[in-house]
Amino acid sequence: MNEPRMVEVRRKVLKENDLLAHRLRDRFQSVGTRVVSLVSSPGSGKTTLLERLLTDLRREYRVAALVGDLATENDAARLARSGAPVKQITTGTVCHLDAGMVERALEGWAVEDLDYLFIENVGNLVCPSSFDLGEDLRLVLVSTTEGEDKPLKYPTIFNTADVALITKLDLAEAVGFDLELLIRNIHGVRPGMPILQVSARTGEGIEGLEHLLISNHTESKLAQVQ
Amino acid sequence: MHELSIALNIVDGVLEELDRQKSGHVEAVHLRLGRLSGVDKDALSFSYGVACEGTPLANSRLLIEDVEVAIFCPVCGVERPTRSFPVLICANCGALGERVLRGEELEITAMELVT
Ligand SMILES: Nc1nc2c(ncn2[C@@H]2O[C@H](COP(=O)(O)OP(=O)(O)O)[C@@H](O)[C@H]2O)c(=O)[nH]1
Numbered sequence: 001m002n003e004p005r006m007v008e009v010r011r012k013v014l015k016e017n018d019l020l021a022h023r024l025r026d027r028f029q030s031v032g033t034r035v036v037s038l039v040s041s042p043g044s045g046k047t048t049l050l051e052r053l054l055t056d057l058r059r060e061y062r063v064a065a066l067v068g069d070l071a072t073e074n075d076a077a078r079l080a081r082s083g084a085p086v087k088q089i090t091t092g093t094v095c096h097l098d099a100g101m102v103e104r105a106l107e108g109w110a111v112e113d114l115d116y117l118f119i120e121n122v123g124n125l126v127c128p129s130s131f132d133l134g135e136d137l138r139l140v141l142v143s144t145t146e147g148e149d150k151p152l153k154y155p156t157i158f159n160t161a162d163v164a165l166i167t168k169l170d171l172a173e174a175v176g177f178d179l180e181l182l183i184r185n186i187h188g189v190r191p192g193m194p195i196l197q198v199s200a201r202t203g204e205g206i207e208g209l210e211h212l213l214i215s216n217h218t219e220s221k222l223a224q225v226q
Numbered sequence: 227m228h229e230l231s232i233a234l235n236i237v238d239g240v241l242e243e244l245d246r247q248k249s250g251h252v253e254a255v256h257l258r259l260g261r262l263s264g265v266d267k268d269a270l271s272f273s274y275g276v277a278c279e280g281t282p283l284a285n286s287r288l289l290i291e292d293v294e295v296a297i298f299c300p301v302c303g304v305e306r307p308t309r310s311f312p313v314l315i316c317a318n319c320g321a322l323g324e325r326v327l328r329g330e331e332l333e334i335t336a337m338e339l340v341t
């Protein structure tokens with residue numbers, strides 16, 4: 001048998017997903033739809049927060065949501081109570097959404113009629129980090145009840161997200177939550193990352209978050225005009 | 227575990243690159259894997275074997291080169307390695323890095339073919 005010959009290849013492993021995500025991002029931007037995804041461990045409060053955001057933003061904007069889950073459709077049912085269009089993506093054994101799942105879920109939806117599309121990823125801090133979904137903004141949630149060392153254990157998700165949200169602020173005191181430590185850990189793995197603090201239960205901080213989403217949107221619309 | 231998805235993407239990618247070659251059987255695939263890629267090396271090696279089954283890549287080897295994290299240090303003004311992973315502290319002066327320059331890689335760099 002001959003000696004093996006080395007063939008140089010320069011190829012990102014997730015090239016196909018990246019290409020599809022770029023196409024989705026172009027499509028969303030060309031019709032002015034702002035796409036925001038949420039990632040966190042199971043139970044950090046993604047669905048609860050989204051229920052609130054959908055209900056509030058629906059008063060002035062056209063909003064919809066996609067929600068990923070391994071098996072159940074419970075989250076979609078909860079989100080649908082807001083009155084916004086919601087579609088469940090059941091991933092089976094796959095622990096993350098990818099760009100292809102988002103594209104298929106949007107078939108039959110008039111994306112151009114939306115101002116905001118929210119995507120709740122599968123509850124997992126590891127797997128979603130590698131997969132670009134074509135979103136404009138990725139929010140990573142970490143609750144006051146889950147330990148301040150999450151960023152050190154899962155640095156990649158903090159590196160691929162744009163904004164960190166500290167959730168369940170209303171429980172902070174009861175669990176002896178150390179805010180400074182969490183902020184230090186977030187900034188240790190992702191220097192300068194914007195951090196907001198919210199409680200979907202009491203509504204604290206929600207206005208600030210909505211303001212961020214809206215001002216970001218206005219900027220992107222301005223950018224399109226220029 | 228997303229390493230199986232990653233492994234399936236490696237197999238698809240290599241098969242596509244193989245199409246561009248006139249001939250050859252893949253013996254080994256070289257991969258660069260950043261420490262911040264979020265991919266577990268052992269889980270990936272195991273998944274690769276599974277993903278290759280029943281494909282022309284069956285029994286090929288996956289050779290993984292680890293890539294350590296490097297940051298741009300605003301104080302030193304140059305690329306630096308970090309200390310105390312995963313915190314992005316400059317190994318030279320202890321300042322917080324401005325951005326990650328290396329360590330996020332997840333890429334196929336080469337394949338070894340026999341004819
Ligand atoms: N006290 C309190 N509980 C919350 C808050 N947000 C969510 N929860 C509770 O946390 C649990 C998990 O929330 P859920 O939204 O389903 O999390 P998900 O898995 O990230 O979608 C539920 O029992 C929620 O009622 C909050 O701001 N404060």
Ligand SMILES: [Mg+2]
Nearest residue numbers: 046047075120
């Ligand atoms: Mg949920």
Ligand SMILES: [Zn+2]
Nearest residue numbers: 299302316319
């Ligand atoms: Zn330095």
